[in-house]
Amino acid sequence: MLSTIRQLPLSSAVKSHAHDFHQIVITLCGSSTFEIEGLGGRVNAFSGCLVPANHEHYYSGQGYNRQLIFDIPDDAPALTGEHRELIALFDAPRFFALDGALRHYLAFVESELDHGFYGQALEQQPDRVAATLLGALKARLATPLPASRRQLDLAPIDRFITARLAEPLKVADLARLACLSEAHFSARFRTQTGLSPWQYVRQKRLSAARELVAQSRLALADIAVQTGFANQSALSHAFRRRYGCSPRALRNQLSTPAPGAAASGAASSHATLDGWR
Known part of the structure; x- marks a missing residue:
């Protein structure tokens, strides 16, 4: 299945759900609140979170706000083939802030959305955009865990x-x-x-x-x-x-x-x- 990208505001009413695809949610303006299985809080502009599939999450918008949302199935091109290592980013909920370089990339993504890249010839463009963003986040969020030879029971x-x-x-x-x-x-x-x-x-x-x-x-x-x-x-x-x-x-x-x-x-x-x- 292919990924999708959309922009929308969040209601001030607190809602919750879970779904069988992963999400990247980035606050473009205003602020929002996200709680993913007990982890989270206020998300200001140019910050976001990674929501793993099947994780119950609560969310709401604060005043005027706009969110950029990537819906990414686990078998999407952005998480398979040469990008298959990126799925490890969704092993647990994560929150992040966009640095200068990623803000520039976000401006590019918004421009692409404004011009519309969902034509038949570009149906995989959302996955290309998502894979690039996830690759950049992986480089910034990676924290090596101590190695252990002991197997889990x-x-x-x-x-x-x-x-x-x-x-x-x-x-x-x-x-x-x-x-x-x-x-x-x-x-x-x-x-x-x-x-x-x-x-x-x-x-x-x-x-x-x-x-x-x-x-x-x-x-x-x-x-x-x-x-x-x-x-x-x-x-x-x-x-x-x-x-x-x-x-x-x-x-x-x-x-x-x-x-x-x-x-x-x-x-x-x-x-x-x-x-x-």
């Missing part, structure tokens, strides 16, 4: 996640199990598993949802609730991206014997399910 983390699939889970909760700071835990976790903590949790949720789809007759809306998705639509969207088909299509596939299959429906279903493991 994933067993208690897996048990904690499995027991709370239906509940909101925070990276801070998992970091506490490992007795590490959130940033240190996220870096160690990615090095060990190749995934950020929220990607790992999402895989656990989807795996559990797939088992329920295949082995129960629960309504898809109930499965979504039991595995921590906001609703059936959110489950179906994530499920299709990971497995290439919707939960309903998988259930139909497993319940319909293939032509020439053995009479035993149970054997057929188990054989088909094994192919998804």
Whole structure:
């Protein structure tokens, strides 16, 4: 999926939500307030924050304000291929201020938006702009963490996640199990598993949802609730991206014997399910 860039003011009413894509939010004028899983505060002009996907955040605008917002899916060109190392910036919420060079780059971005770069030939321009900005932020925000050869014990983390699939889970909760700071835990976790903590949790949720789809007759809306998705639509969207088909299509596939299959429906279903493991 491609990234998008937009400008808008924030209402003075405090709102909250979470979404399955990452965000860069920069205050262009006025000020705003952002709190991302307990971290944050007032964000003045030419400052901003990185909002990791699936992180509940509260936000509001202060008086007249204008925000520049980048919406970046984890499979967008800005975070994949030659830019794949940039996704580590979203391992935890971050706040930043723009220096002189980045303010000049921001002026360029605003000019591009004013002239419109969303023509068919330039549909990936928002990702190019986002990748350049993220690369500059990476150089400024990078803080080397102390190296450690000790591996994280994933067993208690897996048990904690499995027991709370239906509940909101925070990276801070998992970091506490490992007795590490959130940033240190996220870096160690990615090095060990190749995934950020929220990607790992999402895989656990989807795996559990797939088992329920295949082995129960629960309504898809109930499965979504039991595995921590906001609703059936959110489950179906994530499920299709990971497995290439919707939960309903998988259930139909497993319940319909293939032509020439053995009479035993149970054997057929188990054989088909094994192919998804």
